[in-house]
Amino acid sequence: MSETSPEYILERMSHPLIDELSEHLTPRAISLKKGDFLFQQGQSVKYIYYLLQGRITLNRSTIEGAKVILHVALAGDTLAEASLFSEQYHCSAKVDATAKLIGFKKSEVLQYLDSSPQFMKQLLAILASQVRELRSLNEIKNIRSAQERILAYIRIENRINIENLSLKDIAYKIGLTHETFYRELRKLEKSGQISRSDSMIKLII
Amino acid sequence: MSETSPEYILERMSHPLIDELSEHLTPRAISLKKGDFLFQQGQSVKYIYYLLQGRITLNRSTIEGAKVILHVALAGDTLAEASLFSEQYHCSAKVDATAKLIGFKKSEVLQYLDSSPQFMKQLLAILASQVRELRSLNEIKNIRSAQERILAYIRIENRINIENLSLKDIAYKIGLTHETFYRELRKLEKSGQISRSDSMIKLII
DNA sequence: CGAGTCGTTGAACGGAATCAATCGTCGTGG
DNA sequence: CCACGACGATTGATTCCGTTCAACGACTCG
Numbered sequence: 361m362s363e364t365s366p367e368y369i370l371e372r373m374s375h376p377l378i379d380e381l382s383e384h385l386t387p388r389a390i391s392l393k394k395g396d397f398l399f400q401q402g403q404s405v406k407y408i409y410y411l412l413q414g415r416i417t418l419n420r421s422t423i424e425g426a427k428v429i430l431h432v433a434l435a436g437d438t439l440a441e442a443s444l445f446s447e448q449y450h451c452s453a454k455v456d457a458t459a460k461l462i463g464f465k466k467s468e469v470l471q472y473l474d475s476s477p478q479f480m481k482q483l484l485a486i487l488a489s490q491v492r493e494l495r496s497l498n499e500i501k502n503i504r505s506a507q508e509r510i511l512a513y514i515r516i517e518n519r520i521n522i523e524n525l526s527l528k529d530i531a532y533k534i535g536l537t538h539e540t541f542y543r544e545l546r547k548l549e550k551s552g553q554i555s556r557s558d559s560m561i562k563l564i565i
Numbered sequence: 566m567s568e569t570s571p572e573y574i575l576e577r578m579s580h581p582l583i584d585e586l587s588e589h590l591t592p593r594a595i596s597l598k599k600g601d602f603l604f605q606q607g608q609s610v611k612y613i614y615y616l617l618q619g620r621i622t623l624n625r626s627t628i629e630g631a632k633v634i635l636h637v638a639l640a641g642d643t644l645a646e647a648s649l650f651s652e653q654y655h656c657s658a659k660v661d662a663t664a665k666l667i668g669f670k671k672s673e674v675l676q677y678l679d680s681s682p683q684f685m686k687q688l689l690a691i692l693a694s695q696v697r698e699l700r701s702l703n704e705i706k707n708i709r710s711a712q713e714r715i716l717a718y719i720r721i722e723n724r725i726n727i728e729n730l731s732l733k734d735i736a737y738k739i740g741l742t743h744e745t746f747y748r749e750l751r752k753l754e755k756s757g758q759i760s761r762s763d764s765m766i767k768l769i770i
Numbered sequence: 771c772g773a774g775t776c777g778t779t780g781a782a783c784g785g786a787a788t789c790a791a792t793c794g795t796c797g798t799g800g
Numbered sequence: 801c802c803a804c805g806a807c808g809a810t811t812g813a814t815t816c817c818g819t820t821c822a823a824c825g826a827c828t829c830g
Contacts, residue, residue, distance in 0.1 A: 418700075422720045424770060430721070431700040442693040445686075450697075457775085458829095473686075480685050481650075481678075487692035488647040492655075494699035495623075495636040501706040502740050504787065506818065515627045516635070528776065535707050540818055542778060565629060662807085663797095709819070711786065733808060745786055747810060776827080781820100788815075795808085800801105 372462075373524055377438065377486050378410045380479060381464050384472055388463040398453035398461070399440070405449055407463040409439040414459025415529070420451040432456070434529045441487075444469060501535040506544045509534055511563070514554065520561040577667075578729055582643065582691050583615045585684060586669050589677055593668040603644070603658035603666070610654055612668040614644040619664025620734070625656040637661070639734045646692075649674060706740040711749045714739055716768070719759065725766040 503509040531541035736746035
């Protein structure tokens with residue numbers, strides 16, 4: 361785990377929460393490779409994180425011993441913010457693809473939270489909008505037709521930014537295999553319903 | 566829209582946020598029938614809600630004129646908490662099945678929020694855990710096998726409480742048609758992997 | 771230079787959706 | 801108060817489309 365603060369911390373895409381935290385606390389840079397664990401279920405919560413690059417799977421061991429994947433975090437996701445209010449991590453975080461993260465000390469965040477009601481309110485708003493976003497994602501996955509699901513996703517997000525997330529990641533996010541996602545994108549492009557550049561996928565009309 | 570405060574407000578299942586709000590603010594009881602709108606996209610936000618019974622679909626009209634379903638709220642869901650921090654509702658809420666709700670005045674909630682940092686923190690924790698829950702639901706929907714998906718859901722929730730939610734509702738929640746859900750439940754029961762009572766579905770072992 | 775991953779395309783299969791029909795129950799309005 | 805409509809739960813048959821497996825080129829990173 362490297363502990364320098366390299367320039368990539370500053371080169372990240374903007375995120376309201378991380379922007380605010382970076383301004384007031386000292387971010388810690390973390391690099392991990394596939395197979396590493398960011399944290400393990402049961403450990404006491406010391407940090408919360410923001411994932412800049414890579415893929416991290418959160419899974420929990422149930423009482424019966426089975427493992428359940430709770431979430432697959434992709435670039436742009438925050439990790440363990442829920443654990444800000446618990447003593448221990450309720451799941452393990454295993455690195456799937458070489459990851460770069462920013463970490464903030466839980467104690468410092470909580471302290472800042474207490475000192476600034478305004479920040480607290482901002483955090484509330486962020487979480488609320490995260491709930492909204494997740495609900496839409498959830499709803500989209502109830503659309504059986506791959507094509508319609510993709511269209512619904514683009515309509516909600518207005519566009520798909522493919523600079524930060526790979527097509528494969530997006531496919532996963534909306535619950536399609538990457539194969540069908542590629543195929544349907546192609547179809548939509550051919551039928552003139554979407555346009556693709558190397559940074560954006562947009563609806564036509 | 567009835568505006569009395571009937572006893573069902575007190576008979577609801579417990580919910581940390583609603584419990585707290587009910588204690589400090591005056592809840593408003595609302596009954597709506599199928600086809601009614603709880604609120605419409607663009608209206609200014611006056612209330613936030615808690616759904617006791619029924620089903621309410623949140624949908625948004627996009628710029629292109631298409632309608633996208635953002636969320637289908639079921640009994641136990643909060644509605645429009647995200648709008649606590651916006652001026653207008655960003656979607657419309659249409660009643661699908663006769664609904665009973667509790668409403669709280671936005672202004673009163675915000676005022677209470679300002680007066681009590683402790684409540685604010687509590688709200689933060691609730692939203693954070695909601696994020697966690699939604700992420701798991703999302704993840705579950707990436708499991709293709711109906712049977713495995715159901716098992717994963719029960720593992721995460723520990724059990725399925727079928728007193729408040731119909732089987733149909735649960736099927737929808739995890740992204741299955743009610744037909745397959747019934748069928749797979751039956752199979753799981755027959756093969757001795759789950760047990761069903763009229764209030765609970767549990768894993769065996 | 772080689773390993774690994776992403777993007778892409780092809781072929782075949784399987785399982786969940788879909789359509790349809792039935793039963794029981796609950797609420798309700800005439 | 802009862803008949804009717806609506807909806808949940810259930811089962812059957814069929815279809816279809818997304819998954820799965822497989823293979824390949826391009827590119828990146830070490």
